[in-house]
Amino acid sequence: MHIPDGIISASVAVGGYAAAGGFTWLSLKGITRQYKQPRDGVPKAALLTAAFFAASLIHIPIPPLSVHLVLSGLMGVMLGWFAFPAVVIGLLLQAVMFQHGGLTTLGVNACIMGLPALIAALIFKLRYLFGSEKVLPNLILSFIASFTAVALGAALAALLLVYATPAYLDFAAEHTAVLALSFAHLPVALVEGVFTALVVAFLLRVKPALLESGSK
Amino acid sequence: MNQKLHSVIRLFSVVLSLFIYLLLFVAGSAYAHGVELEYNISEAVQVTARFDSGTPMADAQVAVFAPGNPAEPWLIGICDSEGRFLFVPDPALPGLWEIQVRQAGHGGLLRVEVAEGALTQSTAGGFSSTQKAVMTAAVIWGLIGTAFFFSRRRP
Numbered sequence: 001m002h003i004p005d006g007i008i009s010a011s012v013a014v015g016g017y018a019a020a021g022g023f024t025w026l027s028l029k030g031i032t033r034q035y036k037q038p039r040d041g042v043p044k045a046a047l048l049t050a051a052f053f054a055a056s057l058i059h060i061p062i063p064p065l066s067v068h069l070v071l072s073g074l075m076g077v078m079l080g081w082f083a084f085p086a087v088v089i090g091l092l093l094q095a096v097m098f099q100h101g102g103l104t105t106l107g108v109n110a111c112i113m114g115l116p117a118l119i120a121a122l123i124f125k126l127r128y129l130f131g132s133e134k135v136l137p138n139l140i141l142s143f144i145a146s147f148t149a150v151a152l153g154a155a156l157a158a159l160l161l162v163y164a165t166p167a168y169l170d171f172a173a174e175h176t177a178v179l180a181l182s183f184a185h186l187p188v189a190l191v192e193g194v195f196t197a198l199v200v201a202f203l204l205r206v207k208p209a210l211l212e213s214g215s216k
Numbered sequence: 217m218n219q220k221l222h223s224v225i226r227l228f229s230v231v232l233s234l235f236i237y238l239l240l241f242v243a244g245s246a247y248a249h250g251v252e253l254e255y256n257i258s259e260a261v262q263v264t265a266r267f268d269s270g271t272p273m274a275d276a277q278v279a280v281f282a283p284g285n286p287a288e289p290w291l292i293g294i295c296d297s298e299g300r301f302l303f304v305p306d307p308a309l310p311g312l313w314e315i316q317v318r319q320a321g322h323g324g325l326l327r328v329e330v331a332e333g334a335l336t337q338s339t340a341g342g343f344s345s346t347q348k349a350v351m352t353a354a355v356i357w358g359l360i361g362t363a364f365f366f367s368r369r370r371p
Contacts, residue, residue, distance in 0.1 A: 006325045047359065053355055054352055054356060098343070098351070170277060173294075174319075
């Protein structure tokens with residue numbers, strides 16, 4: 001899901017940066033609206049950024065490919081508006097440390113993973129309709145949110161890669177490879193959905209306040 | 217008698233040589249079964265592409281860019297099942313050759329310096345797992361520190 005340097009054209013990279021900048025601005029607005037003291041949300045965001053950063057090093061072999069955890073859904077569910085800036089920082093660290101992704105594609109990757117995280121946050125917000133202290137709606141919504149985040153991220157990446165295939169490559173072969181990679185993310189989406197639901201179940205029992213994104 | 221036998225043999229040999237000549241002529245012109253093989257030993261570049269999990273990038277697409285022409289690939293090809301790709305750069309084009317390997321949006325760029333008639337080796341990326349662990353730990357510690365910093369009690 002991390003698009004490395006040199007794969008997409010410069011115009012797409014610049015567009016990605018612009019879009020990521022816009023979403024960051026939107027998120028910061030959302031954070032200031034939601035928190036009286038925005039810094040109150042930083043510790044949780046920092047810890048989840050650490051999880052996000054490390055998760056991409058956990059490979060799940062799905063022959064013939066190898067995919068890794070993304071955790072964009074968990075970020076959205078746990079962090080709300082903080083998810084997008086946290087994803088940007090996590091991606092920056094991954095790109096600088098491990099050349100996972102790239103600096104020129106940081107904007108594009110932030111959109112691929114950050115936007116689904118925000119959507120996951122929105123989906124998880126629906127729990128207030130069902131009663132936020134009831135366990136079952138929480139579990140189902142967190143599963144759906146996380147599953148959607150990974151699936152949507154894979155779909156966005158696939159769209160972009162197919163769109164950005166250079167003319168000299170064998171288009172059909174690349175297309176097939178991209179499609180295979182997207183479908184390889186289905187098990188990841190399932191795993192992350194279950195994982196997020198487990199985390200939510202645990203927190204509901206131990207410290208439900210951590211699931212509230214924002215001080216009321 | 218002896219003379220007669222002699223002339224028969226002579227006639228026979230003429231016919232036979234004509235036949236052989238014909239055979240050679242036809243074979244040479246129409247079928248070209250003869251093959252000329254040449255060889256010269258030159259330096260090749262072997263690229264091995266693996267995902268960072270160690271899985272070879274089987275059938276990944278490779279584009280080789282000659283120095284000074286980053287827009288148009290000099291050669292395109294496909295890795296074998298072990299993620300290997302072999303090519304011989306044109307020694308008449310010294311400079312930095314770029315080899316791009318990609319598969320489903322995963323990929324990387326490798327640069328090989330081709331001097332006049334000599335290659336220098338380089339690798340792209342690749343940390344040992346110890347290095348990776350230390351780097352990961354450092355980043356995580358930094359983020360935990362950030363969390364502590366922002367969760368400290370304010371006066």
